[in-house]
Amino acid sequence: MEKIPKTVEKVLWTLQEAGYEAWCVGGCVRDCLLGKEPMDWDITTAALPEETLRLFDGRTIPTGLKHGTITVLTDGAPVEITTFRVDGDYLDHRRPAAVKFTRSLEEDLKRRDFSVNAMAMALDGTIRDPFGGRADLERQVLRCVGDPKRRFEEDALRILRGLRFSATLRFSLDPATDRALREKRALLGSIAAERVWAEVSRLLCGADAAAVLRGYPEVMGVIWPELLPMIGFEQRNCHHVYDIWEHTLHALAAVPGDLILRLTMLLHDVGKPDCFTVDGHNVGHFRGHCARSAELADMMLRRVRCERVTRETTVRLVAWHDRDIPRTEAGIGHALSELGETDLRRLLAVKRADNLAQAPECRDIQREIRAGENILNRLIAEGACVSLHQLAVNGQDLAELGFHGAAIGKTLHRMLNHVIDGVLTNERDSLLRWASHELQRCEMRCEIPPC
Secondary structure (H helix, E strand, O other): OOOOOHHHHHHHHHHHHOOOOEEEEOHHHHHHHOOOOOOOOEEEEOOOHHHHHHHOOOOEEEEEHHHOEEEEEOOOOEEEEEEOEEEOOEOOOOOEOOEEEOOOHHHHHHOOOEHHHOOEEOOOOOEEOOOOHHHHHHHOEEOEOOOHHHHHHHOOHHHHHHHHHHHHHOOEEOHHHHHHHHHOHHHHHHOOHHHHHHHHHHHHOOOOHHHHHHHOHHHHHHHOHHHHHHOOOOOOOOOOOOOHHHHHHHHHHOOOOOHHHHHHHHHOOOOHHHHOEEOOOOOEEOOOHHHHHHHHHHHHHHHOOOOHHHHHHHHHHHHHOOOOOOOOHHHHHHHHHHHHHHHHHHHHHHHHHHHHOOOHHHOOHHHHHHHHHHHHHHHHHHOOOOOHHHOOOOHHHHHHHOOOOHHHHHHHHHHHHHHHHOOOOOOHHHHHHHHHHHHHHHHHHHOOOOO
């Protein structure tokens, strides 16, 4: 079991020396019992907020004073301290309208979401576990504390937290908790998009993300109804042995737990139902599905307030996921020029996963993907010219030859394409000669200086 950090021990000791009961609580206790290193440490105490402020005078931030939470700035990391409390009525399915402070640890633990998060650990390692959390850890089960319907009605975000914990801890849901979670899923519509995204993004990176998505599509459909048409949609094509949704989940499971890769696999075929046609041989086709999937992915990620870089990268990869990239130095070079090394490597991972989720007899594409990776590795190792800043000439050089305005940028891009294609060598004299020739051609054609 992980040890309590010295900085947290000092906070606990300070509270106890002043006569106040104090415990580590929640996720840090759960992770300790699982042998994992907690990401952060939370403390719950009998000390009232004003008493905590006095004890740690000058080193506190009143993070949520109304709800009894104070952040203490320690030498290691900030530590949240919350007074034992009983929550009042929840009016918005998210936060209690008021709280009442108590001197009872058990009353405080009773208000928490799942039994595995309702345990407390003292400075000496003693575990307080009034709701059977430790047994549930051993059974690998998520079970609500008390009535699960009430827990989800109080705070609908717990619905996604349950799925996130299931995906990251690889735990199943207790039957009563499972039924209540499904029944109350519509309450997610009352939760702020940013809160939803924080949970969904962590869920998708979990080791069991595909299994959770398979088991709870109707819950994810409250957030992204665009996913629902994929379920059971037969592709009627020799390249596929799964319906669109199952193909998506197999592809998602075939990439590492990286958010952008998981998002790309989840959304790469979301536009297929809108693009479905059947030819005269009763074969299904999805022409234009990459563009439609990218369009829907952008809308869906904007709706949950996904970070701009994550959204734009995901949408770009979705748009590119079925594009044929020639396994030649020029083909890989142009893709590298447009996407950059990081995203091209992501794209190859996407293509690999997409293919692994297709019919087994179609998986010879894996060899072609490996060939593309080998070419990419060689281009990177050789420092191949694939960007404007790598060219042996620049805009100033072209301006001195007589180019100006938009013609400078257009000429540089044409020059780069010729270098990638092997038509030109990336040598200053060679490039300047070619540029001078282009300038002469332009002047002869236009009979006026280039504009």
